[in-house]
Amino acid sequence: MFTSRLTLLWLLALPVCVFTAFFLMPLGVVLISSLSTQDxxxxxxxxxxxxxxxxxxxVIGVTFRLAILSTLICVVLGYPLAWYLVRIVKWRNWRRTCVILLILPLFTSNIVRSFGWMVLLGRTGLVNDALLGAGLIDRPVRFLGTETGILIGLVYILLPFTVLTIGNALARVEPALEEASRDLGAGAARTFFSVTFPLTMHGVMAGGIIVFSMAISAYVTPALLSGGKVTVLAMLAFQQYSTVFDFNYGGALSITLLVFTMALIGFSSWLARLGAQDMKGN
Known part of the structure; x- marks a missing residue:
């Protein structure tokens, strides 16, 4: 018994040390810096x-607005795409091809992808040319330097995370449960909202938390697509560290972003649990 406990402690020692050295200690340094003056x-x-x-x-409002909208759009677009990959596609090779195409951009740097969107969203870019050619607009739309341009870039970069998490949750739902719901007289819509969606809520929440956490802390995409005309909290903190060298103020900005983010994630998780309980109760 003693030997097994000692072995377990040794196995836990390395990850605990790594977590402490690379996560807790840097966070502690930032926290102490934020609560200190230069003296x-x-x-x-x-x-x-x-x-x-x-x-x-x-700035906080812009940051959270972009993060929340990115999360909502990714979930709204990601759920149908995940449904298509899991429930509709029957040919395994085509499903694999779709998944590869979905995750392939993740192997490219965010800087490269953001530069690509700078070209696409420019006044003479492909997006404006397509809209002009379709007759939807009379003159080029200004995307760069706006929240809309940043939102497009964030959704493109973060959408695969929601598709993968929701798709994994959908794959675990037993088809027999949906068939039983239909046999009892429930239509397709009621079966989805009463059976399928509550059972995949954990995947939706996981994908939403991943997207929100990455969107709210994003620096490269907002910095490049905004052209300096839209500022988010991560950009402001980076400026303090890299340009102004005010580490105390930069640390306070970082901790503020962390606290607000954790509070909003906790609140949304609580609301999601209440909603899931209500759905199961009904």
Missing amino acids: GQFTFAQYGRILMDGYHWQ
Whole structure:
């Protein structure tokens, strides 16, 4: 018994040390820096500077608006695509091809993909040319330097994560449960909302949390597609570290982003659990 416990402790020691060294310690350094002045004195002044200034709330609003919209759009687009791959595609080779095409962009740097969207979304880019050719617009639309352009880039980059997580959840749903619902007189829509969707809610939540976490901390895509005209919190923190060299203020921005993110994720998870319980109850 003692030997098995000692072996277990040794097995846990390495991951705990890695987690402490590469996650907890850097986070602790940032937290201490955010609560200190340049002279090393303890202070909450950096947080007061953030929370009492309207500009910072505007940046926080833009950051969370882009992250929430990216998450919602990815879930709305990702669920039908996951349904197509799991439930509709019967030919295994075609399903594999679709999955490869879906994850292939993930092997490319975000910088390269963002530069690609800069070309596509330009005034003479493919998107404007297509819209002009279809007669949907009379003159080129300005995408770059706007929240719309950033949103398009974020959705393109993050959509595969929702498709994969929702598809995995759909694959685990037993078809017999849906067949039983239809045999009891439920239509396709009621079967989906009463049986299928609640059983895949964990996949939707997992994909949404992944997308939201990556979107809210994204720097490269907003920085390139905004052209400096739209600022998110990650860009503001990076400027403090790389240009101004105000590590205390940059640390406070980073911790503020982390706290707001965790609070919103926790709140949305609580709402999702309540919704899932109501669906199962009905």
